Amino acid sequence: MSAAAIGRFGFVLHPLYVSQFANKFPIARYLPGRFVEAVFRAVPPFEASQITGIVSPTGARAEGWFIALPWTPRVLLATPPEVLYRRLIQAGRIAERLGAGILGLGAFTKVVGDRGATVARALGIGVTTGNSLTVATAIEGALLGATRMGIEVPGAQVAVVGATGAIGAACCRILARQVGGLTLVARTRSRLEALAEELRGEGPARIDVASDVRRAVGAADIVITVSTATDVLIEPEDLRPGAVVCDVARPRNVSRLVYDRRGDVLVIDGGVIEVPGPVDFGLDFGFPPRSCEACMAETIILALEGRYEDYTLGADVDLGRVDEIHGLMRKHGFQLSGFRRFERRISDDEVEAIRRAARSAGAPRPVSLGL
Numbered sequence: 001m002s003a004a005a006i007g008r009f010g011f012v013l014h015p016l017y018v019s020q021f022a023n024k025f026p027i028a029r030y031l032p033g034r035f036v037e038a039v040f041r042a043v044p045p046f047e048a049s050q051i052t053g054i055v056s057p058t059g060a061r062a063e064g065w066f067i068a069l070p071w072t073p074r075v076l077l078a079t080p081p082e083v084l085y086r087r088l089i090q091a092g093r094i095a096e097r098l099g100a101g102i103l104g105l106g107a108f109t110k111v112v113g114d115r116g117a118t119v120a121r122a123l124g125i126g127v128t129t130g131n132s133l134t135v136a137t138a139i140e141g142a143l144l145g146a147t148r149m150g151i152e153v154p155g156a157q158v159a160v161v162g163a164t165g166a167i168g169a170a171c172c173r174i175l176a177r178q179v180g181g182l183t184l185v186a187r188t189r190s191r192l193e194a195l196a197e198e199l200r201g202e203g204p205a206r207i208d209v210a211s212d213v214r215r216a217v218g219a220a221d222i223v224i225t226v227s228t229a230t231d232v233l234i235e236p237e238d239l240r241p242g243a244v245v246c247d248v249a250r251p252r253n254v255s256r257l258v259y260d261r262r263g264d265v266l267v268i269d270g271g272v273i274e275v276p277g278p279v280d281f282g283l284d285f286g287f288p289p290r291s292c293e294a295c296m297a298e299t300i301i302l303a304l305e306g307r308y309e310d311y312t313l314g315a316d317v318d319l320g321r322v323d324e325i326h327g328l329m330r331k332h333g334f335q336l337s338g339f340r341r342f343e344r345r346i347s348d349d350e351v352e353a354i355r356r357a358a359r360s361a362g363a364p365r366p367v368s369l370g371l
Contacts, residue, residue, distance in 0.1 A: 007062040007303030010095025010125075011104040011296050012045070012088065013285060014069045014076065016251050021070070023284050024048065040070035045091035047098065049282030056276055056332040060304040065098050066283055067091040073108045073230050073251065081113035085122075092123040101308035102126035104299030107250050111228050115166060116313040128302060128311035130295025134226075134248065135170040135317055136326035137294045138270045141336055142224050142246035143178075145268050148339075148351050149244050149358065151221050154204075157181040159220035161213055161234075161253060162227030164191040170317035171224055177203035184209045185216045186227075214238045222246075224270070225253035236261040242358030246270040250293070259341055264357035269340045273297040276333035288345075291337045301328050 015021055021028035021036055028036050048068035055061050069087055076084065088109060095103045102125055105116050110129035120127035146153055156179045162168040163184035172195065176182055182205040184192050192209040199207050210216040213233045217223045223245040227233060232255045239245065241264040247254045248270030258267050271294035272287065279290045287293070292300075302311055305328060312321060329335075339346040 005060075005306065007060065007300075007306055008098070008100045009062065009064040009102050009104060009299050009303040010067050010092070010098065010100040011051075011064060011106060011299055012067050012069055012091045012109050013048070013106045014071050014073075014109060016073060016107060016286075018072060020286065023286075024068070037072055037075055041075055043070050045069045045087060045094060047094055051279070051281050053278040053280050054275055054300060054304070055278070056304050058304075058332060060332065061277075062300055062303045064100065064300065064303065065095065066281070066285070067094050067103075069109060076108045076112055077230070079112070081118075084109075084112050085118045088119045089122045092119060092125065092127070096123065096125055100125060100303075101306070102128065102299060102302050102311075104296055105129050106293065106295055108228070110295065111165075115315060116310075120310045120313055126302065126307070126309045126311065127313065128295075128299055129166070129313060130293070130298035131167050131170070131317050132312040132321045132325045133273075133298035133301070133329060134167050134271050134294040135174070136322050136329070137273065137336060138167070138171055138224055138226065138246055138248045139174055140326075141268055141270050141339075142222055142244060144336070145244040145246060145266050145339065146222050149242060149266055149355050151242070151244065153179060153222075155180040156221040157183070157219060158205075158222045158224070159183040159185055159210075159216045161185045161217065161223065161225040162229075162249065164188065164195055165226060165228060166315050166317050167226045167248065168224075169195055170319065170322060171226065172199060173202070173319060174322070176205045176207065179205050179222075181206040181208070183216045183220065185211070185213055187211060217243075217245075225249050226270075227253050229253060234258065239265050241265070241361035242355075244268070264354060264361045266339075266346075266351065266354050267341050268346070271295070272337040272340055273329075274335050274337045275300065288337065288340075297329065297334055298325055301325060301332055301334065304332050
């Protein structure tokens with residue numbers, strides 16, 4: 001795309017919590033949550049805001065629109081896939097009318113059903129789940145955190161919670177080549193065993209599987225959480241001193257109590273990306289200024305490139321595309337938004353304090369689970 005051209009995109013977002021309805025509709029804060037969900041269940045997708053001010057160091061520019069699907073994760077997960085597809089196609093039609101060349105699917109809209117494939121077939125614009133950049137930045141953030149905590153990555157024990165999902169499986173395939181031990185954590189044992197069999201022999205890592213989240217993360221130096229569970233999975237007592245946890249899941253898989261009670265553990269929000277330029281999202285969607293999720297950043301980057309094509313779809317993430325979009329992220333001046341924990345920036349001094357506390361606690365080395 002020439003520097004003069006403007007890339008255009010749409011991005012589907014939805015509330016993760018009932019309380020977020022009040023960001024757009026203040027009256028919602030005074031109504032019962034179940035009533036709010038039921039009312040908005042009947043509301044079709046709509047244009048929520050225009051996004052302006054995205055400027056790459058290359059000179060490329062982009063603008064876009066948030067297309068809101070006002071359903072919480074609970075509603076999305078309870079909806080038959082064919083009904084959800086119709087709603088997402090409606091959202092895509094709005095993006096098409098606004099002039100977008102690509103549509104990004106955010107949060108649970110990229111999880112339910114066939115992960116964007118049906119929606120892509122129905123639209124005349126490109127579609128992406130953003131999972132390629134989510135994988136790349138989850139690993140980048142987790143390993144950067146490990147380095148800052150003094151963990152030697154080649155010998156580290158890593159647990160991936162949600163390992164059999166699209167993002168989790170791709171993370172596992174990359175990490176199996178880089179770490180000492182890798183525990184795959186998910187609910188379905190047969191799928192875990194199948195993935196483990198694929199990974200054994202692909203790299204130096206010892207591969208274990210586990211369905212018990214608490215036991216698996218308790219033995220890990222590094223934890224990456226990408227589960228689609230809507231409940232908290234990791235509590236303060238589950239983690240060993242000195243552990244690094246990169247929580248990519250939305251809603252969060254890690255309890256906020258970890259922040260309050262575990263000064264010897266580094267928990268970071270995964271996939272928070274700073275966008276170049278004087279960006280105005282036109283909507284408070286729970287992220288710091290000029291920042292968004294990696295899945296949205298992937299959509300924006302493809303618009304800056306003029307790559308109006310289906311990019312990341314379906315249950316498998318192509319590792320070649322993970323590398324490609326990570327390179328394009330750097331080209332266009334996107335970067336990890338530092339270390340953040342529950343949406344708050346973590347200073348270098350705080351990281352050092354966590355590291356000292358972990359050393360004082362002993363931070364014993366984990367062992368292979370052998371599960």
